[in-house]
Every structure is written in structure tokens, then in C-alpha cells.
Amino acid sequence: MAIAVFFIAAAVAILGGVGVVSFHQPIRSVLSLVLVMLALSVIFLLLGAQFVFAVQIIVYAGAVMVLFLFVIALLGPARELGRGRLRYQGWASAVFVLVLLGLMWTMLQGVQYRQPDKTDLNFFGTVQSIAVGLFTTYLYPFELTSILLLVAAIGAIYLSRKRIDESEGGPAEGLRPSAGVGGNLPPHQT
Amino acid sequence: MADDKKDEDKPRQPSVAQDVGALLTGLKTTLSETFRPVVTTMYPEDKTPRSERYRGRHYLRRYENGLERCIGCELCAAACPVGCILVIAAENTDENRVSPGERYAKTYEINMLRCIFCGYCEEACPVQAIVLGPEYELSDTSREKFIYTKEKLLEPLPPDVQARLDSKDKT
Amino acid sequence: MGVEALAESLGQNILTTTLGKLIGWGRGNSVWPLQFGLACCAIEMIHTATASVDIARFGSEAMRASPRQADMMIVSGRVSQKMAPILRTIYDQMPEPKWVISMGACASTGGVFNNYALLQGVDKIVPVDVYVPGCPPRPEDLLNALMILQERIKAQGITPRQ
Amino acid sequence: MSTLNIGGSQLDASWFLLLSAVLFGLGAIGVLVRRNPLVILISIELMLNAANLTLVAFARQLENIEGQLFALMSMTVAAAEAVVGLAILVDIFRVRDAEDIDDLSELRG
Amino acid sequence: MISDNLILERGVSAGDAWIAVAPENVHMALGALKEEGYRLLVFLTCVDHLADSSGQFPARFEVVYELRNMETRELIRVRAFIDGDPPRIDSVHDLFPPANWDERETFDMFGVVFAGHPDLTRILMPDDWVGHPLRRDFPVGGEVVEFSEEHETWQTAPEKA
Amino acid sequence: MTQIYNDPIGHWVVVVVAMALLLFVVLTATAYTVWFERVALGRIQRRPGPNRVGPYGLLQLAADGVKLAFKESFIPEKTDRIIYVLAPTIGVAAAFLAWTVIPIGLWGDLQYWIADVNVGILIIFAVSSLNVYAIVLGGYASNNKYSLLGGLRSAAQLVSYEMALGLALVPTFMIVGSLRLRDIAGFTVSWGPYHGPIPLILLTPLGFIIYLISATAETNRTPFDLPEAEQELIGGFLTEYSGLKFTMYYLAEYLNVITVSTLAVLLFFGGWYLWIVPPVIAFLLKVVLVVFLYIWLRGTFPRLRYDMLMRLGWKFLLPLAIANVVVTAIILVAVT
Amino acid sequence: MTTEIGQGITVTKTGEQGAFGGELLTINFGPHHPSTHGVLRLIVDLDGEQVRRLKPVIGYLHTGIEKQAEALRWQQVVVVTDRHDYLSPPFNNLSYALAVEKLLGVEVPPRANALRVIMCELTRISSHLVWLGTSGIELGASTMLMYCFRERDTILDMNEEISGFRMHTSYIRPGGVMADATPRFLELLDRFCNQMPGNIDEYEALLTMNPIFRSRTIGIGRLPAEDAKVLGATGPMLRGSGVPWDLRKSMPYSGYESYDFEVATSDLCDCYGRYLVRIKEMRESVKILRQALDGLPDGPVNIDDRKVLPPPREELETSMEAVIHHFKLFTEGYTVPAGDAYAAVESGRGENGCYVVSDGTHKPRRVKFRSASFVNLQPLERMAMNHMVADMVAIIGTADAVLGDVDR
Structure with a gap:
């Protein structure tokens, strides 16, 4: 059961990770990351980290990512237009990442893992x-x-x-009331 | 508010306790209203009576002997600010006596959709033939149905006259 | 939408007629109005929604401000030449199926204002289902019109207004 | 390799590490390839998440709560980073449209 | 008191005092009246005297200003007769801010051009409207009232000019 | 009963049945909450409310549902269609998920729950915090400035009030010493001769008031219904939604109302314990009363302005909640 | 860049920079927007949520009433006067009737005056109730609407009792009133006068001290007294700025000088001030109603002039002269001496005036309605400047513009 849950969550997480990198609209990247976080929170639960699970959703998915969403909605839908400045930047970075992972792999080859005892999950996490x-x-x-x-x-x-220097010196040019009744009067304290 | 205008007009900042008190007063008001009976008229089962002067659907009246009151004088059409009344008069003859006077309305139509129910026609009518009755449920689904012809506007014959006519038909 | 197409492909059989009855019942009993309040009639329209008449009894108190959620437009008041294109736009923004009640003499025909400024009848630009005469009509009269419309909707079934 | 007993089934601890590594790699690719500063920030968050997974996995494997504590701390740091990063971005976007990270190579606004 | 040389004529109509001024002096006269205490422009409008049987009006359009002195509670009506196509008169929106919309409305309805108005555009009618509806030679318009038989129709058009 | 529950397969059978039951019950409850609101609001305003469709208007919501289901489903042009459709689904899913950890007392000692997690309340917070996505994404994808404005307002509002909401409950946790909802609902005291469960509102009245205000804000109800403020923003993020997708938002909103009311009952009114009244009836009664409280507030107060709302949240409720935590802690330390 | 979105609303990105850094966003409020009192359209430049520029666009309810009046006979014009400020038909009737009576040089009997006062004050209350209810709903208090319209319904029932119609009564006509009050009307009025103060207390309990309502209205939409005067504001807009100007006191008509009432003013100059003024006015109106009811004089309700008003029904049967008058009156109407006259009354919104020009025929040459809403709408830009969108809604609410009156 737990194995199935793990693999589903892992698949979702990886798909989400791919989505983060490959979607062209930033809003979809954000949503993919939310997906990754939800999947990871399930894995945290598998690992007996109940509190981290809750915090992961509340803080990460519920607050930090909302902030991202907020900013994207505020700035409007910006699409990534330009390609990378370096030619073959995509391939180069893929190779770089592979090398990095390979390095990690070789480093971790000789590490001996400790077999955990029976963890008391009623208290742990x-x-x-x-x-x-x-x-x-x-x-x-x-x-x-x-x-x-x-x-x-x-x-x-x-x-x-707020840029105070701009707003205190009276409305800037173009912000004055339009030609109308209100415009004829001296400015008043409101 | 009415009594101590001076006090109320000065925008004092009320204390938090006063604010909370005001909120509770509001809640109390709505709650007390909740437990009072509803004021709704349960239309269509239940209809409030209309006033005697109510200006609703038009009727063309008859005399008690069944003759139409309308004498085809067209005063109603002239008085109507909308012009939604059409009257075409014709002469009464002895064989075909429709109204007691010389003339009667051969055609009498009202475009109810244009009518604004101002009651000027009723005021103008010298013989009280056109009156505005208490009915108001006039909605319908097509424009044509709102041109009320004389047949639709005329009051039904008084029962005794109707009975007389019916017996005449049979014979 | 899909339901109409489905009904057509299936033809008239027991399933579609029963479904039609159900849909007609649902649509008829849940007519959410879009208040197109323009003038005097708008005030009587508000009266219809308030305690003394209470259109809520018919399930029509959900007066949504957005045309996207409305089923019926109540055109209440005088439609000026300047307003007519906007009225049409908003009608177009309502999703199908949709109905229109023309409330009052001015909306239906122009009423006393038979002049250059007013559209002489809103049915020139949108199809009207029920006309309510009066200037303005009583709130009960509007309710009566709503009931007439409900009967019509219930009779229409799956495919209103073909 | 060690296995973890979860809900009665045996799960290899290295699976968690592998998932973490893949996610970290994806994040790194995102940082390197993407041009939109917002997306780069998002990818950094992805990498932080991957690191968190490692921490929590090791905490379980070593039966030591400190890994989880550290994950919590890194979440705090990530939140702080996101807030400041977004604030900077919004500030920059107000002045000019920065659709490419290279446009931001100068510090002068 | 407003100097008499500005006033062409003065009189009382149905209890309301009025003065007539030359159209070119309107701004000056209203300014003087404002100084005198008539600070509120109650309304500003125009009357089209086209085909008036009495023939007592010197020009077709009469621009009417109603002013009120809120201290003495007196009203005074200022009238100016103008002709021309389009008829022109000075704007008084700088003296009386409410005149802004009133002048726009008068322009819209009668085609009177108020010189010096900041934004003299149509206010009530659509921008692409042709004609000035409240002129006497503009037809009332409208439609024939429907009846089941085609008989008489309601004629709203005014008597031919 | 417990035997089936401990059996590995029986456990899943129970869970699936419970979930199906929950879906049915909660959906019905939501529909009747809408009905209840319309009728109760009507009573406050001295009118009968829906009463013509079915007995007492009970079928009104069925009619609404049928109508909305068969209404043309509109998708605005030039927008992200996937997100537009996804947004309301997130709302409903988040609203339903909260019910996985809510326990309900049924009869005697018999209780119902799907998952009895010892961080139950945190899970509720976690899933309800996802609700923001429904609103922001809906506003974003509608391709309408009013929707976007509504969505952004809502995001800020929900995130802000979550703080106060969470902190308002901390004294409760401190008193009970558990985050498990069953423990909180069944919090037992021995006060002199009295031994039994008590409503926790007696111990943290301030916490309840803060909870009430922030929960109203969290569910976008009047006087905090700014995201959909009809008079300013037409319908906020809802403006462009119609048909089924609109129904989903509608459903989610009322589901959230029930959820926060249920939570209030569990956390502050002693759950299903009420003297000798059968638990399920007591529970229902309490929930209905709390829902009525929300409707009552809606029927009484005008709406706040956006900046006032933010000020209330950050400058008033949050410090108050913190003070409440500190004072409760001091009292607890003094008592024990 | 202009995009068309729902509700016939267009959004234009101006590309200008707002003080907050973001772009100024031009939003088109209305003409069909739930809070624009019908069909007002506002072109608003927003910086974030702050109003930086506001331009009202009117004319969406232009009905051609003034043109229509020129095409109708003098007594028929009463019907169209009802319909421009549709929340206060008796005021419109009265200002027209007073102007025509001025030209005719007639004086209505005291009972007619008292009945006119009763109708006007009833309408003032009902008009303020509409304002209070809709303002309430604009600020989100939907229950206000229900409570206010409940009382308004009783007023409309009284209208129906006295004139036969709920809203457009056409009750006040040149030369008098439509008909005498029925005993049932007086009974209803008596009951109303007893109940209304309690109802006003209820409204106040819901709003006056409510901190949410206060913070939504105090300091919002300030219009200092000097500005209000210069901009020509009248009615509650002017009195809400502390200027005690009320035509009923300042330039009395229809016998208002004989009633004892106070002119409600408030020095707050903001939305809250205008709210207080209107609430107070409702109370004063009840006071006037009570006085008018208790001191209702006996006598005829119409002038005795067969040239202007039709003879009583009974005379038609007996007098040939009456029949001739009746026919002439309804076919040709009466003529009014050439000249022009202006008469103004204090309606719920301010100075509701009527300027009539007669050329001596049976149709008016020009009828101009001086509407308070038209003038009161102009300071809107001034009041809403630098407030938030939500405040703008409250400000439009307290300006209480009836668009039918603005556009005519």
C-alpha cells in the first residue's frame, strides 16, 4: 500500500518538476510547483513527519506559492520569448546537471546506511x-x-x-482632474 | 438623533465598548425582527384589495338595460396623452340600437401596452362609459394580445339581459 | 451546449421527454433574474424583491449582478437610443437558455414617450417572452409575468426557443 | 541498503534520495535554462523542496528528529527568500518589463 | 447694481423679475450680478421662438439664465436673444461652475455654441446623433400607435413651422 | 465495529463506505444550508423566502442545481482554458478534503471519522489554505479586470486572516493539550461535583470571537465578502463563471461555511456532547445555530472596505490573538 | 490597448504611470452596473484601487421629456412630469403646477395646499427610504433595503388610496389636486405618522452608530460648504455641508410657512453628514405630516375655474354650459397667458424647479425641468477624487442622483 502511494506521489512530483521547467507561462510553472509540493507532503506523511507535512502545505503551498501567484496575476501574463543567450544552453545545462548527479552518485557509493530500529511513530514527528x-x-x-x-x-x-517623493509633491502631470467642474476649484484638504 | 443634534453632529471617536454596543444593538434589532410575522402578501393565493380609485384594466360599461354607455364622442381619445385609444363612431339606428344616444362606438380599441393608466380617459368621458377597474394582472406573451378590442373591453351583459338574449337565440 | 444536441440525436423517446420535464422543472423553478433597471419600473422591480411581495418565494431572489449567471433579463424602464446597444451586449453575454421580460409600457412600446429619444419597444433588439403593461406595473403584476414565464419554460423542456 | 517500515510495507530509503536528486536536478536545469526571473525563483524553490525531502528522509532513517527541524528551518528561509525575491522583482517590473534575466544584469534601475 | 447700460430691457413676467442683455455682454452682466450677490445659477436653458405668433422676440433663440441671491432670496432672470447658425454666445462656466453641464446640455439640445467652454460635446444624446432635438423644427419622432385596424394615427409632430 | 476497523481490508471497506456516505451527507447538507440561508435571511427581513418549490421550498435547491447543470457553460476568449476550468474544481476539492478529519458523534459512544490524525486541525488548515488557489486562479483566468481585482483582494484577505484564525485556536490547544479533534471536542473537566465535557468557549471566549471574525473572512461572507462585492466588482472572481463551474464555487463557499461552523462547534461548543441529547442531534443543532449566526451577521452588517479589512486583520485581530495566547499561557502556568 | 469584457465594460490600459508605480487603469463603470443607480456611466482612472480621475457620462436614460411636454396640452403635461424624477412624482407635479398657476395667476384653496404638502412630505419620506435602502445595499447591508422598502410600500399603498396609482400619482395638477382625500387615506396617514418614528429608530439602530457604517462614511466624499455653494448643490447635499438652505423655509410655497419644522443640517460635509441630514428630514417630515393631518382645513380642493378644470360630474347632467366646458377642456385644453414663469420646490434631492414658457396657446412652448440630480452629480469627481473604488460607490449613493431626473 505504502509503496503504491510512494510511487504515485513520486511520479506526480517528477511530472510537476518537469512542468516547472518546461511550461512557458509562469503561472503554469507555479501550479506545477504546487503539485510537487502536495506530492512531497504526501511523502513526508509516509516518512512519519506529520508536522512537516502540515507546514509544507500551510506555509509553502498555502502562503509562499500564493505570493508567487499573486505577483504573476498582478504583473499580467508575461511569456518567455527569448531563447537562451548561449547556444546549446539547454543541452549544456543538462550535461552539467547529469555530471552533478553522477558525482553525487559516486560519492554516495561507499556510504553505509544504518538500519533503523522500530521507530515509535506515536511520538516521532x-x-x-x-x-x-x-x-x-x-x-x-x-x-x-x-x-x-x-x-x-x-x-x-x-x-x-510607496514612493513618497512622487506622491507628496501633488499629483504628477496627467493626474490632475480632467477639465470639468471639479477642476475649476482650488485644491482642497480632503 | 432628533433630540441632541449638537452632540451627534460632532464626529467623536466612539470607544471600543460603544462600537461593540452598536454592533450588538444592530444584531438585537435584526433578531427581534426575525421573530415577528412576515409582512408579505402571499400573491397569487392572497391579494390585497385595491383602492376604489385604482387605475387598472379598462372597462366599457353598459346601462342596466344592456345598452352600451359609450356614445362615440372620442373625448377619451382626445384626452389620452399617449394616444392609445381609437374610437370610430357610427350612427345608431332603430333596428340596431347599441347606445341610448345618437351615436355609438363602432370600433373601440385600446393599446394596453402603450397605456400608462393615467385615468384621463375616465375623467374625460361625459357618460362614464370608460372606467378603469381594479384588475392589474395583464401580462401576456405577445404584442398583438395587448390590443384590446371592444369585445374585450365591454362589460358582460347584465344577467337578465343575457338571459333574454339567450332565449331569443333559441327561438 | 450539449444537452440540446443530445436530445436531437436521441429523438423523442421516454428518456428525453422525462429528462425534458425534469430540466424544464428545474429551469422553471429557478429563474435568476438580471435586473436591467432603467427607470421608474426598476423601483417597482426592487419592490418585487423586497419583503412586501418577495420574489424569493418563487426562487428568483438570486439577483446576480453578472449576466453570466442570469437566466432572465427584466428590462424595466425606458430604453433610450443610447442605451439600446448596451442592452443588446448584455443580453448577448447571458448564457443560453435565456428569457426576457419587458416590464412596463416604456420598455414594451415606449409608452407615453413616443419620441425621438426612446427605443419604441425593446422587442426590436431582443426577443421578449413576456410583456407586462402598466406604468409602472404593480409588483404583483411582475410576479404574474414571472409565473407566466415559468409555465412557458416548463413547457419548453430541453430545447427552449428553436 | 536499508529499508524503512512504513505502514507494514518495506520501502528502500534510497528511493527517497533518488526522487530528491531528480527533483533537485530538474530545479537546477530550470535555474540554468529559463530566462524569466520569476521562473528562476520558482525553480530555486523546487530545489529547496528536494533538499527538504532528503532531510526528512534521513531524519526517519536515522530516527533523529533534527532532520525534520532542519527542514522546517529551511522552509522558513525559503519563505523569506521568496518574499524578498518577489519584492525585488515587483520593484523591477514597475520600472521596466524584465522578461529576460539578462536584462537585469545591471544594478542601476 | 448692475450698470444700466448692460440692460436692454427689464420687466416682470408672472411675478418673476427679468432683464434682457445683449448676447455679447452676457459674461459681463452675469459677472456683475455675481458680484452683487447672485451667486447661484439655478439653471441655464434656451427657448426656441421659431414660429412664435406674437412676433415680440428679436431673435430665434433666447438663452435664459436664472440666478439666485441666497442671502436676499431674490431671483433674477437674464435673457439674451441670439440668432445665427450656429447661434453663439459666451460661456459662463468660469463664473458659475454648474453652468458646465447646463451649457453642454443646451448645446446638445439646441445647438447653441458656448464660446470658451472647455468641453462642449454632446451630453445626453449619443455622440453620433444628428440634429438638436429640442429645436422646434426637429420632429418629435416616435411611431404610430398600433391598433388592430389601420385607422387614425397619433400625430405628435408640431404645427409646421 | 472496532474489529472490522482493525482488519486491513475491513478498514478500507469502512473508509470507502464512510467517504461515500460523507459525500452524500455533506452535499445534501450544503444544499440545505443554502436553503436555510435563504429562508433565514428571509425571516430576518420579514419575508418567507423560497416556499413554493416543494414543501416549504425544500426542492428549491434541486431546481437550482438542475438548472445550473444544464446551463450553457461559457469559457471566455483569450484565456487559459485549463486554469479556468481547474480553478472551481480546486475549490470544491479543498472544501471536501477538510471533511476527512472531522469526527462526528453519532449515538452514545459511537463516533464517525475517516482519518483520526493527531494533527487533525492542522490538516484542516492545510487544505483550506488551498482554497486561495480557486479564487486567485478563477480571477486570473477569467480575463476580466473585475475578476482579477476580486481574486487578488481575496488572496490577500485569505492569507491575512489565516494567521488570526490559527492563533485564535492556540489557547484551545494549550488548554486541551492535543490537536486531535476528538480530544478537543471531548475535553473533560472535573470542577467540584461536575465531571464531564464542557464547551471550551467558557475558557477562551476571546478565542471564539476572533475565530468567528476570521472564519467569516476566510469564507468570504458578509461583512467580509469583498472578493465578490456585487456593488463594486459585479461578482468578483465569479463574474465570468456560469453553469456548472459557477455551481462548484457556490458549493465550495457553502461547504466552507459548514466546515467552519462544524469546527466552531467541535472547538468551542463541546462537539456532540449536550447533556442527555443524542450526540448526532446535539451536533446538528449546534451546527445549525452557528450557521444561523453567520446568516445573522450577514443580515445585519454592512460590508467593510478593503483597507479596513486589512487593518482589522493585521492591527487588531492578530495582536489580540497573540495577547490571548500569552494571557492563556500565563493563566495555565499559574493554575498548574 | 482596449479590451471588451463582461457587462459592456471596457478596460483601457493608458500606459500612464500612477503614483503608486503601477499603470493607471481606466475602468468603465456602467452604464449597467449594480451600484450606479440605474444607468450612470463612470469612466474611472484607477491607480491600484484609488480613483485618480472620474468622468460621469450621462444620457443613457434620455427620454425627451421636455420635447414630449411641448407636444402635449397643458393638463396632459402633468403625466410626463411624473416620470422624470420617478422617485418623487408629487414634487415634479407641484413645481409644474406652481409654475402654471403663476402664469394663470390663480391661487389654490387651503385644503388643496394642505393635501399637496401631505403628498410631498410622504414622497420625501419614500424617496429618502429608497435612498437609504439602496445606499445600505451598496455598502453591503441588504437588510436595510428590505426594511426601508417595507415602509415605502405602506406609503405607496397610501398613494394608491388617494390617487389610484402607486408611483405616478399625477395627483397635483394646475388648479388644485386630482381628488379629495378619502377617509381611509387619512386613517392610514394617521397610523403611518404613529409608526414611522419607531421605524426610523430601527434604521438608526442598524446604521447610525455602527462602526463599520461610520468608518465607511465619515470623512468620505467631503464637500465643504463653500464648494457646495459654488457648485450649485442643493438639498441634502448642501445641508449635509452645513448650509441651512431649504426652499420650504427660505422661499416658502404651498403654505409651508405655517408648519413648524426644523431644517436639518450637518457640519460633517461627508457621506455620514448627508446620511444624518436625510434621517433627520424623515423625522421632520413625519412632524409636518402630523401637523398637516391635524390641521387639515375644510373646503374645496380645486380652484373654481371652469376654463382650467373640468366641472364636477353632477353638473354635466344638469348644465349645458358645463358640458360645453367639459368638451372644450378635453379636446383643446385651456390656454395659458403668454409669458414665462419659474417655480421651485424642495424635493428629496434638492431644488426641483420647473420653468415654463407659454406663447398663449393650449400647448406649452417650452418646459424646462431644473433637476437637483443633474446639478448634484457634477461635484462627483471632486468628491470621489483619491478615494477608493468602494468609497466611490458610497459617494454616488449619497449624491442620490435619480438618472431619470438627470437625463430627462
């Missing part, structure tokens, strides 16, 4: 066990990531802030 880890041993890195998030939020707000 539950919210409690994660919490114990996060709030005792790894409290420091946990807090650091919190600070990182804060910094990222501030940075994003700074980047997308």
Missing part, C-alpha cells in the same frame, strides 16, 4: 516531538530564523513601499 526539539536544544537557531523572517518582511515592505 508529532507536534510534541518537534516542539521539544525546537524549544530546547534548537531554541537559538529557531529564534534566529524568526529574526530572519522579520528582516525579510521589513525588506519586502521597504522594497514595495
